[in-house]
Amino acid sequence: MTGLITMDDLTNEEILSILDDAERLLPVARGELYLPLLQGRIMGNLFFEPSTRTRMSFETAMKRLGGDVINLGDVKTSSVVKGETLFDTIQMVDGYTDIIAMRHPRQGAAQYAQDAARVPILNGGDGAGNHPTQTMLDLFTIRQAHGRLDGLKVVLAGDLRYGRTVHSLSHALTRFGCELIFASPTLLQMPAEIVSDLREHGATVTETEDLYGSIDDADVVYMTRIQKERFADEDEYARCAGAYKLHAKHLGDVKGNMIIMHPLPRVDEIHPSVDETRHARYFEQAFNGVVARMALLCRLLGVTVPADVNAQGGAL
């Protein structure tokens, strides 16, 4: 394994084994234990477009494990604005670091960078393409709640057309035999080629506009933000954005262990009344970004996570 560009770079066994590593690293991610497994290693954080959670959680993950981070900084003040190609930027950072986490507005940029680099690339999102580290933290969150990944009924709702998070996650859930329900306004439906791809791989997929009628027997409801910047027409945005506003009052008949997830930031698709229910998992999910990325950094750098982290770790 070189880098992680798409979820296809991991077998199901590798996914589960990385999630096991992540589970063991939880006390380190929480700051309860100091375990400098990556001491002396440097990660390059190359974010060519804005990111809060992904960039910060990569940085936290590296630092919690004793490693160091260098940042590209603001693209507007970097050599990119002078017309440097991605190839040249990668050549430079490749020489400075042991691993690179990157996000880029162009699809395919992560694979391109991996072909140009000596060090592993962790794809933190490329255009509307893939976002596999988000998928890993999503899978971690789901397994944490349900104790398994296989055979779950998962509702994915909101912007399924442009959301790279739901594209990567749908493929991964299909590999574990989950049933998928895609709830979205017609304008923001999951792209047809992805739906047919999923069906070819044996997925049971239902497409609907009715979110509230779909959640009662679900194990997971994965909400996404309707992105205003995708709409040319303000009225059309308002119609779509208002389509789904999940409120605590909608959760009366859902399964007791159903969890609600969201990659954040949210706007108003999940009402704050949901935050206090036992179903809300989106803030834990954001925290899990740290632990999932810690496990991935160790794996890609060839560092074994000890079976008993408590025996090897020390107090902070």
Added chain:
Amino acid sequence: MSNEQSMRRVTAIRNGTVIDHVPSGQALRVLEMLGIAGETSVPVSLVMNVPSKKLGSKDIIKVEDRELTQSELDRLALVAPDAHVAIIRAYVVAEKLSINLGEEVVNVVRCTFSNCITTNAREPLAHRLRVVSRDPLHLRCHYCGRPQNLDDLVKNAL
């Protein structure tokens, strides 16, 4: 109608290239892919939808005073992978060229997706399309993973 009769619908050429067994109706697309359509100074003859024992019906293209290069053969592989290509010199077949569609098409065409990293012409790495299936032909960009529309691909020949 015999194959010989099909071939003789247009006159024999002295020197050049004959592309036979082009899928019926695809001749214009082949010419576009080869960059022969439109502005070209060499005489081009084509017959379309003539009977063929092998294909049922087929198209045939004759390009005078021009021998196809390897990179043109690579492009031909994307629109007529089973075509037969013969180089004619002094009215006789001097060479038969084979078209090989490998597992990957490298530096032949650009990805058709407008937001692919390879649309930046200054990026130096090779343009790479993976052959997902041969019949029907399905290609995906090595970088962005997008499936390629063959009609659009014709416009993206390098």
